[in-house]
Amino acid sequence: MNEKEIFDRIQRGDEKALEFLYKKYYRMMTKLVITNSGTEEEARDIYQDALIVFWQKATSGNLVLTSKISTYIYSICQNLWRKELDRKKRLSNEEKDTAVIQDMDAAEKEKIIARCMDQLGDTCKKVLMYYYFEEMSMQDIAEKLGFANTDTAKTKKYKCKKKLDELVKAQYSERDFLD
Amino acid sequence: MATARDLELLDDYLGNRMDAKSRAAFEQQMNADQELRGEMQMQQQMIAGIKKARVAELKSMLNNVPIPAGQTTGVAVGAKVALGVAIAGLIASGIYLYVDNDSQEIVVPRTDSVMTPQAEQEPVTKETPAEEQSAEATHEDSPVVSSQESSAERKPVAPPKPGKKAPTADATQKIEVYDPSTELDENNSAQVTEELNHSEASVTPSIAVEIDSKNKKYNFHYQFKDGKLFLYGPFENNVYEIMEFFNEEKRTLFLYYNEKYYLLKDNNASLKPLNSIQDAELLNKLKEYRNK
Helix, strand or coil: CCHHHHHHHHHCCCHHHHHHHHHHHHHHHHHHHHCCCCCHHHHHHHHHHHHHHHHHHHHCCCCCCCCCHHHHHHHHHHHHHHHHHHHHHHCCHHHHHHHHHHHHHHHHHHHHHHHHHHHCCHHHHHHHHHHHCCCCCHHHHHHHHCCCCHHHHHHHHHHHHHHHHHHHHHHCCHHHHHC | CCCHHHHHHHHHHHCCCCCHHHHHHHHHHHHHCHHHHHHHHHHHHHHHHHHHHHHHHHHHHHHCCCCCHHHCCCCHHHHHHHHHHHHHHHHHHHHHHHHHHHHHHHCCCHHHHHCCCHHHHCCCCCCCCHHHHHHHHHHHHCHHHHHHHHHHHHCCCCCCCCCCCCCCHHHHHCCCCCCHHHHCCHHHHHHHHHHHHCCEEECCCCCEEEEECCCCCCCCEEEEECCEEEEECCCCCCCEEEEEEEECCEEEEEEEECCEEEEECCCCCCCEECCECCCHHHHHHHHHHHCC
16 A cells, blocks of 8 residues: 555545554654653554544545655654653642542543443444544545435434433533533 | 524534634624533533544554564564574575585595596596586585584485495594595596597497486586486587497596586496596597597
């Protein structure tokens, strides 16, 4: 697969192309973190995050590639790792406590939504993810999930979102979210 | 409570799908409506949750992608070195075995000299031809010598015939390497020349000849086997001639090919390289007989 082919496939939301890319640059990208006082686990995490940023931008059509894919991903890795190092450095004990409380609150809300997401069917989850994360058009979602047309995709998205709303609201009062 | 229309607008607002004018108007509406503001925050968190769920799904997918051993950084260097050493070892063994076999097949054991008439064992020429020297160098540089014992076991020297000189313990362990110097002895050259003087040339050789021009390993060699002479090399391209001389019961064979003469020793069945005769006197004799 050449650069253009990989990028085209990524833009179409081909997860196999993402896996291919992940393997291809694994060593190059993780080395960046490891040689800059990071662990193997941190390196893998940063690389995965960078690759997902690239994936998200490419699938949403918000990326015009003017460099090699590896150069682009490498620069994301650099930025993410720099941020992570800054965060580690900045964190004093006092700040850490505050951060922990905030994180717990956000984490709790995330857990609720994640639980509600799990209660949706696979198709519903995919529709919402493709719409909100990949920012795919209704046309692309219809094609990817085999819907008859874009109207079907729109209706499906509306119903799935409504279902998620109901599930989340049923579990927690609105006040929990409005704090 | 937010209406379906409000939720639709919130969706567009949070997804940046509103133009500047509509966006400003909606923000104004939110400022005036606390409930709508609350709904916006909730939708924002929900969308963030959906995105996080997708990131987690993608990360889980990537975590299941098998990374080739050479790609992991922790053991990469060690694994590479080990792999490199293993490959180098394999290549070295391959070369060793190849050269070893090669040398052994061409070997003419020195102990054989006691089994055959002196005249055919002794060297024929006194000058060292270029091709002989290169052949010698190749054989002597080969790692055969370094593994004497194992090679001797693989290809034992033929046992001596009754009444012949028995090899010593040292001789059985020694790797027999073809020694072209046996063909360089001046006396033998003179002897062969002398024999030729008393020989009768046969018009038609009594030996059958077979040619193998496709053998990549042996491209200019000969061998006596099963009463036949096997010639390895491009002998189909040019005319060759087998010259046979008889002196009492002794037979001496020569090959004429491409204006050069080669002595063919039929004392054993080993495969030998063809080395052209350089001795001027012998060459003159052979030319003389050939032109008769």
